[in-house]
Amino acid sequence: MPLASAEHLHIVFLQGDVLEIPKFNLPKPFTYSQTVYGWTTAAQVPERIHDASIIALSAARIDAHALSPEVSPHLKLIVMIATGYDCVDLEACRKRGIMVCNCPGSNIEAVSEHAIGLYFTARRKLLDMHMATRAGKWKEKGILMLDYVDKDGTPPLTCQEEVAGIIGNGGVGKRIAMLANSLGMKVIVSDRKSPTTADPSRVPFATVIKQSTVLFVAVPLLDSTRNFISTPEFDSMSPHAVLVNVSRGGTVDEEALVKALRERRISGAATDVFKEEPAGPENSPLVAEDAKDLNIIATPHLAWLSQKTAINYATKLKSAVEGWSKGQAVNVVS
Structure with missing residues (x-):
């Protein structure tokens, strides 16, 4: 493998x-080589990016240490194979002039359809029905x-x-709404939780929380959205409410949700998302042993995941x- 250089x-x-x-068609004088890892954990990142000019990833924390000149001396570009980019330290990238790009809008259809599937599964307790039927009950x-009736003895709601309250009005939120x-x-x-200006097309956040019987969360993870549903x-939610989160782990307070x-x-x-990923009984209350009797999908x-997304x-x-x-900026986030 040739060493990374200016060209x-x-x-x-x-x-x-x-x-x-894909195969890349780079203008002269650029040439390129590549190394492909099937999957990379956070602990493996520093060693694997040491010789990289460009890294492409869908997950794994790229922190200030990984972005230091000692760890990644040749790094010029990071491409997130995802819409979200909260796993990359953008400030550290700015200091070194490393460009960060993402792939916005790539998974709108798949994620929105998955959200609707999650809604039906939770509302009608389909997984429990399946397991009970298979078990001979x-x-x-x-x-x-x-x-499978609600806690007050009433059957589940129909569509x-x-x-349906939609929190997040980007591509995924809009398609879930449709x-x-x-x-x-x-x-x-929903309007933002703390709106800066009034938007007549939106409903106040508190009103959406109170009125919704199904609440779809499709927002990025920012300081303003961290644990913003707790x-x-x-x-204040309806006792019939079902929460569906296809945004980012950390937006919904997991312990408060279980409670x-x-x-x-x-x-x-x-x-579909968790504060700590990969999630398991050891690091998420949503899939812990003492939560297995709760209606959590x-x-x-x-x-x-879909052919179109790929x-x-x-x-x-x-x-x-x-x-x-x-020298062109394509889907640059930093």
């Missing part, structure tokens, strides 16, 4: 298993209806009875790398 770029893929890696008891509306739900789109919000479900303040929850941050990721990765080599 020779070495591209390192830290999570190569998540995408089809229907045959044993004759009828299982009473096992025509749902009020799908929810087409299913017959009343859709209300005990006060759960206390709200355990105290039967809301009906259910479904999430958990998927392993794979809402994005094509979009490869296309936007190619555009970002080739654009940078030509």
Whole structure:
């Protein structure tokens, strides 16, 4: 492998298993080589990026240490194979002049459809029904209806009875709203929790929290959205409410969510994202042993997974790398 230089770029893929890696057409005098790792943990990052001019990743913390000249002396460009980029220390990148790009809009269809699937699974307790049927409980008891009514004894709501609150009005939020509306739900789109200006097209955050029977969360992880749904919000929700989170782990207070479900303040929850990932019983209260009897549906941050997403990721990765080599900014976040 030739050493990285001003003209020779070495591209390192830290999570190569998540995408089809394109061929790059770089202008002269650039040449390139590449190293592909199927998956990379945070602990493996420093060693693997030492010779990189460009790194491409979907996950793994790229912190100030990894971005120091001693650890990554040749690094010029980071491409996030994702919409979110909160795992990269942007300030450290700015100090060194390292460009950071992402792949916005690549997974809108997959994530929004996954969100609707999570809603149905939690609202109608489909996984519990499946497991009970496979375990022979229907045959044993004759009828299982009473096992799947709400806490007040009423059957689950239909879509025509749902009020779908959308928190986050980006591409995913907009498409969830469209799908929810087409299913017959009343859709209300939340304003920011602390709005700076009034937006007549939005509903106040507190009102959405109070009125929604299904709440879809699709926001980036920022200082303003970290744990922004917590005990006060759960206390004001409808007892029939189902929370669906397809945004970023850390936006919803996991301990407060478990407490709200355990105290039967809301009906259910479904999430594709966790504060700590990969998540397991040891590091997330949502999948801990003492939460297994709660109506929580958990998927392993794979809402994005689809053929279309993979094509979009490869296309936007190619555009970002080739654009940078030509002095063009493509989907730059820092």
